[in-house]
Amino acid sequence: MSTASESATPDPTGSKSAAPRPTQPEPTGRLQDGPLGRELRLERGFQLSIEEVWAAMTESAQLEEWIGRWEGDPASGKVTFLMTAESDDAPPAECIIRDCRPPHSFAAETGVCSNVWPLRFELRQEADTTELVFAQRASDESLGSVGPGWEYYLDRLASVLAGAEASEVNWEDYYPRLAEYSEQLR
Numbered sequence: 001m002s003t004a005s006e007s008a009t010p011d012p013t014g015s016k017s018a019a020p021r022p023t024q025p026e027p028t029g030r031l032q033d034g035p036l037g038r039e040l041r042l043e044r045g046f047q048l049s050i051e052e053v054w055a056a057m058t059e060s061a062q063l064e065e066w067i068g069r070w071e072g073d074p075a076s077g078k079v080t081f082l083m084t085a086e087s088d089d090a091p092p093a094e095c096i097i098r099d100c101r102p103p104h105s106f107a108a109e110t111g112v113c114s115n116v117w118p119l120r121f122e123l124r125q126e127a128d129t130t131e132l133v134f135a136q137r138a139s140d141e142s143l144g145s146v147g148p149g150w151e152y153y154l155d156r157l158a159s160v161l162a163g164a165e166a167s168e169v170n171w172e173d174y175y176p177r178l179a180e181y182s183e184q185l186r
Contacts, residue, residue, distance in 0.1 A: 025174055027181040028043065028044075028151065029041065029181075034120075036118045036135060038137065039138060040135065040182075040185070042134045043132065043133050044131075046132065053123055053132060054102055056160065057123075058100075065166055068082050068083040070082070074100070077096065077097050078095060079097070080092045080093070085153070085156065094110065096108060098118075105122045107119065115141065117136055118136065143182040143185055144180070144182050145175065146182065148175040148178040148179055148182060155174075156169045
């Protein structure tokens with residue numbers, strides 16, 4: 001499992017917010033059975049509290065730093081998600097919340113047009129590290145774009161949680177370079 005601190009440049013002040021060092025990303029996704037059926041599963045570790053990682057994964061303002069934002073009332077069971085990391089005029093997508101147990105697990109369905117993407121994540125605190133398991137149900141959609149996409153977004157999350165800018169993570173480092181690995185998982 002990759003840990004945000006493992007990819008950080010040492011900071012002489014001892015701060016946890018050291019910027020990630022530039023490296024070529026390595027694929028970490030695995031295809032396995034899980035709560036959503038056959039899932040593409042990715043894991044990351046962060047030397048932060050479970051509450052800090054939960055906030056980065058669920059609070060709209062923090063989500064927008066690395067992937068997008070939501071609008072609406074989550075208590076209603078659905079929100080509108082805007083993937084603003086892709087563009088400022090990202091099309092809105094309905095996000096139906098299936099399960100939410102702060103600060104440990106979240107599951108939702110989202111998508112655009114007829115594409116529906118069941119997603120989930122779990123957080124677990126192990127000593128001073130919060131372990132993140134993120135999964136999307138594997139569908140007929142090509143894993144060659146889905147896998148690199150989630151590697152990219154989770155590395156953007158890691159960058160933000162390390163105190164760096166998400167924009168320092170470049171899509172061109174992920175796609176198409178990691179596409180073959182992800183496609184061969186089937």
